[in-house]
Amino acid sequence: MRTFLRKVSFANRIFTLLLTLSFSMSSFLFWNISTHAEDEIPTYSGSASVVVNKNIPGFTAAEIVTKSYEHYGELDKQGRCTPAMACLGEDLMPTEERQSIGMVKPTGWKQKKYPGIVDSDPPYLYNRCHMIGFQLTGENANEKNLITGTRYMNVEGMLPYENKVADYVRSTGNHVMYRVTPVFEGKNLLCNGVQIEAYSVEDKGKGISFNVYCYNVQPGVIINYSNGSNKADPDYKKSISTDKFVFTGDNSETSADRSVPAGTTYVVNKSSKKFHKPTCDSVKDMKEKNKVYYEGTRDDLIQQGYEPCKRCCP
Numbered sequence: 001m002r003t004f005l006r007k008v009s010f011a012n013r014i015f016t017l018l019l020t021l022s023f024s025m026s027s028f029l030f031w032n033i034s035t036h037a038e039d040e041i042p043t044y045s046g047s048a049s050v051v052v053n054k055n056i057p058g059f060t061a062a063e064i065v066t067k068s069y070e071h072y073g074e075l076d077k078q079g080r081c082t083p084a085m086a087c088l089g090e091d092l093m094p095t096e097e098r099q100s101i102g103m104v105k106p107t108g109w110k111q112k113k114y115p116g117i118v119d120s121d122p123p124y125l126y127n128r129c130h131m132i133g134f135q136l137t138g139e140n141a142n143e144k145n146l147i148t149g150t151r152y153m154n155v156e157g158m159l160p161y162e163n164k165v166a167d168y169v170r171s172t173g174n175h176v177m178y179r180v181t182p183v184f185e186g187k188n189l190l191c192n193g194v195q196i197e198a199y200s201v202e203d204k205g206k207g208i209s210f211n212v213y214c215y216n217v218q219p220g221v222i223i224n225y226s227n228g229s230n231k232a233d234p235d236y237k238k239s240i241s242t243d244k245f246v247f248t249g250d251n252s253e254t255s256a257d258r259s260v261p262a263g264t265t266y267v268v269n270k271s272s273k274k275f276h277k278p279t280c281d282s283v284k285d286m287k288e289k290n291k292v293y294y295e296g297t298r299d300d301l302i303q304q305g306y307e308p309c310k311r312c313c314p
């Protein structure tokens with residue numbers, strides 16, 4: 001366990017102990033906060049996350065500290081994760097490679113593959129989602145920090161916020177108060193989503209301050225939240241028919257200088273819904289993650305709702 005590898009001073013230990021105690025006392029309050037957040041969460045409508053409580057994080061003055069720590073709540077009676085909270089600092093960030101977490105089976109773990117629907121390889125619906133991301137505290141197989149979350153929630157919902165916080169901590173050396181609350185309805189084993197609150201300490205929220213909710217959904221899959229079971233949504237219109245695409249670009253924000261794969265008839269922009277001749281200048285400007293190298297006809301693309309580019313007129 002990484003926790004033991006980290007050099008923790010005696011003072012730090014006492015501090016953590018005190019914090020654990022105060023955390024237990026205030027956990028009742030936390031749940032009330034999360035319940036309030038739940039009341040105002042709109043149903044999922046195409047965006048992986050939404051702002052809650054006007055984007056104001058709910059940390060009390062007493063909770064905001066300048067010394068790094070991490071706290072993971074005990075599993076509840078159903079074996080479900082409870083809120084995890086940390087004062088993130090550079091000293092908590094991992095210095096070692098990520099280790100296997102495959103032995104942890106969080107509640108609602110009913111794994112299935114959805115080729116052509118889930119955008120990963122292999123196309124597993126569920127990830128073991130770190131509530132407090134590995135890049136922030138380096139926790140590996142900590143069952144109090146791993147929930148069953150869709151690939152979509154993990155990558156489209158939570159990751160952008162984690163990256164933002166990690167970049168901030170790394171570039172400033174400042175601390176960020178960070179709390180992740182899984183929101184379960186009743187006795188459901190799969191959470192509907194997670195609330196993430198963050199607040200940068202030294203600059204009083206100037207660098208980082210948000211309160212968001214990420215949906216535990218996967219477009220194209222119908223999920224039963226009572227136990228995590230799932231099935232393909234027959235009404236889901238896949239954005240691009242999978243029998244025809246060559247491959248999608250990688251996850252990068254920039255345009256990779258990659259040669260177009262053989263057989264590609266058009267390069268499709270997943271985001272703008274436009275398609276181009278592979279030689280079009282717009283392809284060079286396109287973010288790699290938005291690219292789909294498509295092998296098929298113009299008519300097929302138009303039928304799927306894509307528009308020809310006005311520059312290259314494919």
Ligand SMILES: [Zn+2]
Nearest residue numbers: 276280309312
């Ligand atoms: Zn074009």
